[in-house]
Amino acid sequence: MTALDNGPDDAASDILREKCGVFGIFGHPDAAAITALGLHALQHRGEEAAGIVSFDGGRFHSERRLGLVGDTFSRKDVIERLPGNAAVGHVRYSTTGGTILRNVQPLFAELDAGGLAIAHNGNLTNGLTLRRDLIRKGAICQSTSDTEVVLHLVARSLRSRFIDRFIDALSQIEGAYSFVGLTNKKLIGARDPLGIRPLVLGEFNGCYVLASETCALDIIGAKFIRDIENGEIVLISDKGIQSIKPFESVAPRPCIFEYIYFSRPDSVVHGRNVYDVRKRFGAELAHESGVEADVVVPVPDSGVPAAIGFSQASGIPYELGIIRNHYVGRTFIQPSQAIRELGVRMKHSANRAIIEGKRIVLLDDSIVRGTTSVKIVRMMREAGAKEVHFRIASPPITHPDYYGIDTPNRDNLLAARMNLAEMRDYVGADSLAFLSVDGVYRACGYAGRNNAQPQFTDHCFTGDYPTPLTDLIGESAKQTISMLAEAS
Numbered sequence: 001m002t003a004l005d006n007g008p009d010d011a012a013s014d015i016l017r018e019k020c021g022v023f024g025i026f027g028h029p030d031a032a033a034i035t036a037l038g039l040h041a042l043q044h045r046g047e048e049a050a051g052i053v054s055f056d057g058g059r060f061h062s063e064r065r066l067g068l069v070g071d072t073f074s075r076k077d078v079i080e081r082l083p084g085n086a087a088v089g090h091v092r093y094s095t096t097g098g099t100i101l102r103n104v105q106p107l108f109a110e111l112d113a114g115g116l117a118i119a120h121n122g123n124l125t126n127g128l129t130l131r132r133d134l135i136r137k138g139a140i141c142q143s144t145s146d147t148e149v150v151l152h153l154v155a156r157s158l159r160s161r162f163i164d165r166f167i168d169a170l171s172q173i174e175g176a177y178s179f180v181g182l183t184n185k186k187l188i189g190a191r192d193p194l195g196i197r198p199l200v201l202g203e204f205n206g207c208y209v210l211a212s213e214t215c216a217l218d219i220i221g222a223k224f225i226r227d228i229e230n231g232e233i234v235l236i237s238d239k240g241i242q243s244i245k246p247f248e249s250v251a252p253r254p255c256i257f258e259y260i261y262f263s264r265p266d267s268v269v270h271g272r273n274v275y276d277v278r279k280r281f282g283a284e285l286a287h288e289s290g291v292e293a294d295v296v297v298p299v300p301d302s303g304v305p306a307a308i309g310f311s312q313a314s315g316i317p318y319e320l321g322i323i324r325n326h327y328v329g330r331t332f333i334q335p336s337q338a339i340r341e342l343g344v345r346m347k348h349s350a351n352r353a354i355i356e357g358k359r360i361v362l363l364d365d366s367i368v369r370g371t372t373s374v375k376i377v378r379m380m381r382e383a384g385a386k387e388v389h390f391r392i393a394s395p396p397i398t399h400p401d402y403y404g405i406d407t408p409n410r411d412n413l414l415a416a417r418m419n420l421a422e423m424r425d426y427v428g429a430d431s432l433a434f435l436s437v438d439g440v441y442r443a444c445g446y447a448g449r450n451n452a453q454p455q456f457t458d459h460c461f462t463g464d465y466p467t468p469l470t471d472l473i474g475e476s477a478k479q480t481i482s483m484l485a486e487a488s
């Protein structure tokens with residue numbers, strides 16, 4: 001979901017800055033309470049705001065708040081204000097104060113066919129272009145989010161059946177989307193033609209559940225049924241489940257970053273356990289860029305599985321040489337660079353007893369701006385490390401994401417600005433190595449990247465964007481680029 005913040009101080013400050021999680025359930029008397037639990041399991045996908053919309057057979061009810069899921073939805077009075085046996089929910093993440101309550105999802109609109117609530121994980125790459133066009137034609141936007149564009153497109157469709165109007169809307173949007181929607185009759189799930197962001201279907205006490213990740217099924221004891229497929233729309237009603245694939249069928253290209261950083265390690269994404277894949281990233285890295293050392297130390301929590309994999313493949317003992325303070329939000333949640341740096345220091349401490357006098361293999365999942373890396377390597381030196389060999393369980397991130405992951409623009413991506421030796425010197429390590437692109441694919445069970453038909457969306461590492469970036473070309477480009485520059 002892209003948001004254009006049009007507040008006076010930080011115009012567009014949260015554009016292209018969001019990653020989100022979605023959940024939906026149909027046919028359960030405690031729909032809202034179960035949705036709250038599902039969102040709690042998806043909290044890592046969005047820590048900034050949460051919302052639930054329920055339907056009680058007659059009316060829709062909506063509660064949307066800034067803050068963590070538990071801050072709002074653990075309260076009995078809030079859940080009681082969300083009656084009904086169907087609900088959809090959303091957790092939202094963005095990096096700045098630009099988030100405003102009216103952007104918090106699910107978004108809801110009264111259409112001529114009845115109410116529609118929609119929650120979106122992903123980002124539309126023509127959202128700004130469509131939005132500008134709609135506004136020019138007289139649309140009045142309540143939020144500054146591109147998700148609202150979808151509501152407008154459904155509302156304006158000239159088709160009569162809801163599903164045809166929804167398909168009409170989807171056929172006009174580009175980019176990444178996993179939607180859950182709720183009408184007065186149906187729970188809807190939809191994935192973009194490439195299946196960039198995940199969406200799974202589960203079953204709980206005879207009811208269907210949709211969620212961004214399987215960890216949200218596990219928390220309520222739901223059974224995983226299957227992934228919603230790329231380009232698939234599912235309609236869940238009293239009559240059961242209906243699946244349609246209205247678009248030309250193309251090979252799926254799920255986002256590789258779900259394995260690298262995004263998803264929770266206990267989730268199964270596209271048939272692979274995330275923890276397992278991350279361990280294999282570490283093992284591949286040990287094979288590609290092994291080094292003589294005394295101890296393998298992860299940057300917790302994101303580097304832990306890869307460090308275990310590296311240790312097992314190399315035979316170098318694994319130790320917790322860095323302790324993480326769990327009472328601090330994710331590093332990226334802090335708006336400015338200065339605060340981000342402070343956040344890193346608050347978050348990690350060296351375990352001197354493990355580090356002192358040792359040659360360390362330091363493992364992290366990725367380098368984005370380099371902020372974490374500089375701090376952590378310095379921390380290792382200050383704790384007496386003899387050598388610091390920094391290993392990154394993903395390739396260099398050279399290109400920004402436009403599909404719903406929080407990455408800065410190119411100028412702020414360390415690997416877009418520097419070569420390997422420069423990065424090594426910048427972070428202050430004795431050696432630095434990244435996992436190769438083929439290593440990533442091998443860890444996922446392929447012989448390597450199929451360049452003719454890549455199995456994943458991996459533009460962050462390759463610059464190969466799988467959809468048009470309409471908002472970055474033509475009339476939209478100037479506006480988008482200036483927003484991106486301001487936002488970084």
Ligand code: AMP
Nearest residue numbers: 302332366367368369370371372373406
């Ligand atoms: P940086 O300090 O800017 O290089 O960021 C790298 C750290 O941020 C790594 O430790 C990652 O675990 C984490 N990270 C990577 N991608 C993201 C993301 N999209 N959102 C938040 N954190 C991230």
